[in-house]
Amino acid sequence: MKTVQVIGGGLAGLTLGLRLRRLGVPVELFEAGTYPRHRVCGEYLSGQGHNFLKTLLPEPLLARCGARTSRTLRIFCGSQALPLQELSRPALCLSRYRLDELLAREFCSAGGRLYVQTRQTPSNKEGWVTASGRQPSIRQEGWRWIGLKAHAFDVSVGEDLEMHLTPQGYVGLCAVEENRVNVCGLFRTREAVPGLSEHWREWLGGSPGSTLFERLRSARWDENSFSSISAISLHPRRAAEQEGIRVGDAVTMIPPLTGNGMSMAVEGAFLAADPLAGWSSGKMSWQECSRRISRSLDGIFSSRLAWARRLQQTVLHPLGQPLAWNLSLLFPSLLRLFFRQTR
Numbered sequence: 001m002k003t004v005q006v007i008g009g010g011l012a013g014l015t016l017g018l019r020l021r022r023l024g025v026p027v028e029l030f031e032a033g034t035y036p037r038h039r040v041c042g043e044y045l046s047g048q049g050h051n052f053l054k055t056l057l058p059e060p061l062l063a064r065c066g067a068r069t070s071r072t073l074r075i076f077c078g079s080q081a082l083p084l085q086e087l088s089r090p091a092l093c094l095s096r097y098r099l100d101e102l103l104a105r106e107f108c109s110a111g112g113r114l115y116v117q118t119r120q121t122p123s124n125k126e127g128w129v130t131a132s133g134r135q136p137s138i139r140q141e142g143w144r145w146i147g148l149k150a151h152a153f154d155v156s157v158g159e160d161l162e163m164h165l166t167p168q169g170y171v172g173l174c175a176v177e178e179n180r181v182n183v184c185g186l187f188r189t190r191e192a193v194p195g196l197s198e199h200w201r202e203w204l205g206g207s208p209g210s211t212l213f214e215r216l217r218s219a220r221w222d223e224n225s226f227s228s229i230s231a232i233s234l235h236p237r238r239a240a241e242q243e244g245i246r247v248g249d250a251v252t253m254i255p256p257l258t259g260n261g262m263s264m265a266v267e268g269a270f271l272a273a274d275p276l277a278g279w280s281s282g283k284m285s286w287q288e289c290s291r292r293i294s295r296s297l298d299g300i301f302s303s304r305l306a307w308a309r310r311l312q313q314t315v316l317h318p319l320g321q322p323l324a325w326n327l328s329l330l331f332p333s334l335l336r337l338f339f340r341q342t343r
């Protein structure tokens with residue numbers, strides 16, 4: 001069988017690599033960084049991808065790593081809260097520090113060849129798949145988007161996922177393993193923000209009087225877990241309009257406030273695995289394999305991305321946010337509608 005070469009060992013690349021190994025396909029995976037490592041991510045996986053992931057990482061294994069599940073979501077704005085929402089599917093809560101490391105280990109145990117600290121130039125050549133994460137863009141409709149995350153201890157959240165809307169964006173709180181709470185925010189600015197490595201606590205901590213501020217008042221931060229990204233592009237892209245075979249954020253990034261990007265990375269990897277196995281065994285040409293993958297990705301994700309874009313543009317807009325808040329108070333089913341449509 002022919003070898004599939006994967007560039008990027010984040011969630012999409014590792015899931016694809018492991019799934020291909022389980023199908024008996026030889027795989028080489030090139031990752032620019034190492035494991036374990038912290039990443040900017042809300043660290044709750046919500047959607048169909050959770051079920052796919054469990055076929056690769058059985059629940060007892062995830063539980064041994066400290067994974068938790070969450071069934072409820074609370075949304076706050078300042079000190080106000082919307083009614084508690086039951087999630088239609090439970091979300092998996094595990095740090096990317098652990099999850100990516102676990103996938104990398106399973107990939108190697110399954111016979112995959114992993115090259116860490118090895119940056120490869122993305123290639124459209126036959127046999128190569130790009131899973132190298134988001135395509136950066138400095139500004140998006142005049143705004144710059146920055147993502148910050150750090151783990152904290154002594155934060156009083158229960159099993160609920162919490163989303164705190166702020167004037168510049170939102171901050172999510174999600175309890176993960178080892179009594180850690182992942183604090184992750186996405187913020188909009190007009191100008192570049194220097195000195196984030198010193199000021200991140202102020203960005204993530206909320207303003208005095210808000211529930212977020214209260215939650216984090218006595219937090220002990222794990223300084224080593226801090227990470228940040230900028231140049232986030234939230235403009236949806238179609239797979240068919242891009243060159244080569246791509247999975248995960250390398251195709252397109254769904255707005256993070258949906259909490260569905262990890263699921264899309266896993267779902268996309270599963271969609272891509274069967275055609276790639278067909279190519280590897282000589283049953284399908286590379287062109288056909290590529291066409292099938294982009295058609296399936298666009299077919300499954302287009303509507304979700306369109307809903308997510310509308311949601312992002314409203315909720316994270318200075319004028320849209322109060323409007324969305326008041327409408328959600330009047331019509332609680334609106335939240336459930338958006339949640340369903342972005343999965």
Ligand SMILES: Cc1cc2nc3c(=O)[nH]c(=O)nc-3n(C[C@H](O)[C@H](O)[C@H](O)COP(=O)(O)OP(=O)(O)OC[C@H]3O[C@@H](n4cnc5c(N)ncnc54)[C@H](O)[C@@H]3O)c2cc1C
Pocket residue numbers: 007008009010011012013030031032033039040041042043044045046118119120121122131132133134146147148172184185186229232247248249250253254256258259260261262263265
């Ligand atoms: C602020 C924020 C909050 C988020 N919160 C959530 C959430 O709560 N739930 C959720 O589901 N999603 C969330 N997401 C989205 C989620 O993190 C991504 O969708 C997911 O990580 C995509 O996985 P990926 O494998 O495609 O990309 P990544 O996880 O970015 O992995 C790409 C990998 O490729 C490697 N790489 C890059 N270039 C090269 C190269 N040339 N050669 C070799 N390796 C390379 C990188 O080192 C990296 O390891 C959030 C995103 C942001 C920005």
